[in-house]
Amino acid sequence: MQVLLDENTLREGVDRLAQQIEERYRGKKLTLVGVLLGSVVFLADLMRRLTIPYGVAMISSRQMATEDNRPGHLVIHADSLMPEVKGRHVLIIDDIYDTGETLWELIPQFDEFNVSSVHSAVLLRKKGRQRVPVAPDFVGFEIPDVYVVGYGMDYRGYYRNLPYIASLSPEEMANFRENDR
Ligand code: 5GP
Ligand code: MG
Ligand code: MG
Numbered sequence: 315m316q317v318l319l320d321e322n323t324l325r326e327g328v329d330r331l332a333q334q335i336e337e338r339y340r341g342k343k344l345t346l347v348g349v350l351l352g353s354v355v356f357l358a359d360l361m362r363r364l365t366i367p368y369g370v371a372m373i374s375s376r377q378m379a380t381e382d383n384r385p386g387h388l389v390i391h392a393d394s395l396m397p398e399v400k401g402r403h404v405l406i407i408d409d410i411y412d413t414g415e416t417l418w419e420l421i422p423q424f425d426e427f428n429v430s431s432v433h434s435a436v437l438l439r440k441k442g443r444q445r446v447p448v449a450p451d452f453v454g455f456e457i458p459d460v461y462v463v464g465y466g467m468d469y470r471g472y473y474r475n476l477p478y479i480a481s482l483s484p485e486e487m488a489n490f491r492e493n494d495r
Contacts, residue, residue: 315463315486319455319479324437324465327454328356331435332363334452335405343402343430345369349416352409355466355474356437356454360407371396373420390423399427406434409467411450418446438462438479461487 319327335344348357350372361370373390390396404424408416417434424432435452440459461484463469464476469487473480 315480315482317478317480318457318460318462319465321477323455324479325359327437328359328363331437331452331454332360335360335435336364336366339368339403339405340366343369345371345397345399345402345404347371347373347396347399347404347406349406349408349420350374352467352474353407353437356409357407360435369397369399369402371399390420399424399429401428401430404429404432405452406432408434408436408450409465410438410440410462411436411453412440412443414444414446414448417450418448421448437465 344366346357346361346368348354348370351374357370361368373396404427406417406420411417411434421432421434433451435454436450437454438457439450439453439455441456442459460481461469462479462481463473464479466474467479468474469482470490
């Protein structure tokens with residue numbers, strides 16, 4: 315495991331994002347929409363840095379039965395913690411932009427809520443992995459194409475509690491045992 319972004323670096327990055335978000339949304343009706351589960355630590359820190367008023371919503375992904383059995387298909391659940399977002403400026407908050415499929419699937423789903431705008435903020439963006447023509451509007455850090463954990467992000471349910479972000483090598487992932495955590 316190798317530390318990529320330590321606590322101080324993360325704090326500076328979230329501060330920077332909060333400033334950019336405030337500049338963009340000051341005087342507007344903003345609702346942050348966190349994508350569960352990986353974004354919760356980032357969302358909580360961002361919330362404490364923002365000094366403008368905002369609403370908060372949470373949405374979750376679920377495994378959908380698709381023909382090709384592709385996992386992670388994202389839908390906005392009826393039981394999501396979604397307050398009224400009609401006429402509001404939605405800012406989707408996610409931990410990491412990888413292929414972009416998540417945002418690609420999520421953004422059009424806000425149309426039916428009659429929102430004023432939909433944009434996105436991610437803490438991390440992996441280089442060279444994008445597969446869709448939609449990119450995040452606010453990015454904390456660009457990272458290489460490695461698997462990362464910590465600061466809310468997991469590997470098989472572990473490491474979400476790390477206060478920093480670290481990369482796991484393919485070997486570490488292959489050798490993962492519960493007592494390694
Ligand atoms: P995308 O839809 O952009 O391909 O993937 C975004 C989602 O995939 C992230 O929100 C996250 O849940 C998961 N993901 C992608 N790369 C990583 C990674 O390196 N580590 C972890 N823990 N999750 C990842
Ligand atoms: Mg995610
Ligand atoms: Mg995960």
